[in-house]
Amino acid sequence: MAEDGGFGVYVHWPFCAAKCPYCDFNSHVRHQPVDQPRFAAAFNLEMASMRQRTGPRTVTSIFLGGGTPSLMEPGTVGAVLDAVAKHWTVPRDIEVTLEANPSSVEAERFRGYRAAGVNRVSLGVQALNDPDLRFLGRLHNVEEALTAIRLARETFPRLSFDLIYARPGQTPEAWETELNEAIDHAVDHLSLYQLTIEEGTRFHALHAAGKIVMPDLDLAAELYELTQEVTAARGLPAYEISNHARPGAESRHNLTYWRYGEYVGVGPGAHGRFIEHGRRIVTVAEKVPETWLNLVEARGHGVVDGEVLNRTEEADEFLLMGLRLVEGIDLDRYERLSGSGLSPERMSILQQEGLIAPVGNSRLRATPAGMVVLNAVVADLAR
Numbered sequence: 001m002a003e004d005g006g007f008g009v010y011v012h013w014p015f016c017a018a019k020c021p022y023c024d025f026n027s028h029v030r031h032q033p034v035d036q037p038r039f040a041a042a043f044n045l046e047m048a049s050m051r052q053r054t055g056p057r058t059v060t061s062i063f064l065g066g067g068t069p070s071l072m073e074p075g076t077v078g079a080v081l082d083a084v085a086k087h088w089t090v091p092r093d094i095e096v097t098l099e100a101n102p103s104s105v106e107a108e109r110f111r112g113y114r115a116a117g118v119n120r121v122s123l124g125v126q127a128l129n130d131p132d133l134r135f136l137g138r139l140h141n142v143e144e145a146l147t148a149i150r151l152a153r154e155t156f157p158r159l160s161f162d163l164i165y166a167r168p169g170q171t172p173e174a175w176e177t178e179l180n181e182a183i184d185h186a187v188d189h190l191s192l193y194q195l196t197i198e199e200g201t202r203f204h205a206l207h208a209a210g211k212i213v214m215p216d217l218d219l220a221a222e223l224y225e226l227t228q229e230v231t232a233a234r235g236l237p238a239y240e241i242s243n244h245a246r247p248g249a250e251s252r253h254n255l256t257y258w259r260y261g262e263y264v265g266v267g268p269g270a271h272g273r274f275i276e277h278g279r280r281i282v283t284v285a286e287k288v289p290e291t292w293l294n295l296v297e298a299r300g301h302g303v304v305d306g307e308v309l310n311r312t313e314e315a316d317e318f319l320l321m322g323l324r325l326v327e328g329i330d331l332d333r334y335e336r337l338s339g340s341g342l343s344p345e346r347m348s349i350l351q352q353e354g355l356i357a358p359v360g361n362s363r364l365r366a367t368p369a370g371m372v373v374l375n376a377v378v379a380d381l382a383r
């Protein structure tokens with residue numbers, strides 16, 4: 001299971017209608033219409049270049065992320081999916097996810113996306129109360145979000161939506177009520193992220209100026225534990241730090257990242273990690289959409305950075321990604337990647353501190369307490 005994490009294709013649509021104040025993703029606002037056929041042709045060209053590097057492969061998932069991919073016309077989405085099928089083998093039952101915003105305009109395109117081959121939608125709902133949606137800079141309100149959820153349920157076999165919690169002033173009681181309401185509307189998957197203040201965002205400046213007061217670490221930990229309890233009790237347990245699913249409905253695409261599988265990244269700012277000539281390589285594409293477009297048109301790809309990972313780097317990444325999962329990591333695979341096992345002394349100390357736990361004889365996972373401080377746990381283990 002863990003050895004073959006799959007082979008995913010990620011396509012990045014880098015445009016949004018407005019920039020959310022907490023967002024540090026590669027997203028850009030353009031006031032002129034985007035030339036979608038030109039971008040679709042560039043995606044196809046970049047995939048051809050990637051196909052030369054990966055060789056023939058069977059794709060296990062496709063993910064259209066962003067940015068706001070639901071600003072793409074259904075015809076653009078269809079062209080992207082056709083291009084994937086032109087370059088690699090795409091099985092009939094493949095998971096094809098599209099991230100969508102729940103505005104009414106975008107919800108009108110759902111049928112077109114379904115006809116193009118999308119079978120799973122991930123909706124950026126973010127909050128189920130209007131004041132918090134306004135605070136988060138979102139362009140939709142609760143009524144629109146609920147309408148989009150209903151339409152998505154009618155249109156797609158699978159549906160996830162995102163919520164952001166640990167917002168300023170949010171009490172555990174308020175979050176519990178909102179989370180239960182969200183689960184009432186959920187189908188098979190929820191992504192529940194704590195609000196974080198990222199450098200370079202508008203929230204970062206407001207936070208630095210004291211205008212946003214974030215929950216302290218104890219409250220954030222309490223909200224995290226509450227989230228685990230409520231989702232587990234309602235049949236959507238966590239399978240990763242921030243992701244919850246009915247058993248069997250986990251995002252196959254995201255599992256590819258966390259199980260340290262391979263993926264090709266296409267589009268502005270996209271990252272890829274796949275095996276080339278027997279070594280795991282990293283690709284990083286130019287972030288600015290128009291610059292990326294010019295690069296692809298001139299030379300077939302927009303990759304501007306990349307490296308071949310050495311064994312230590314691979315093993316560290318495997319640890320960092322795999323310990324996010326409730327299933328944890330396969331210790332033998334870690335040993336094969338790194339050339340040596342994890343230190344028994346360090347594992348023993350972290351286990352005594354209640355931060356990690358063995359799973360049978362061959363696996364290791366982070367405990368819920370360990371998940372809250374995962375970066376520190378990984379840094380300690382990987383030393």
Ligand code: SF4
Nearest residue numbers: 016019020023027067
């Ligand atoms: S819609 Fe998503 S990608 Fe776009 S600015 Fe908001 S959070 Fe960022």
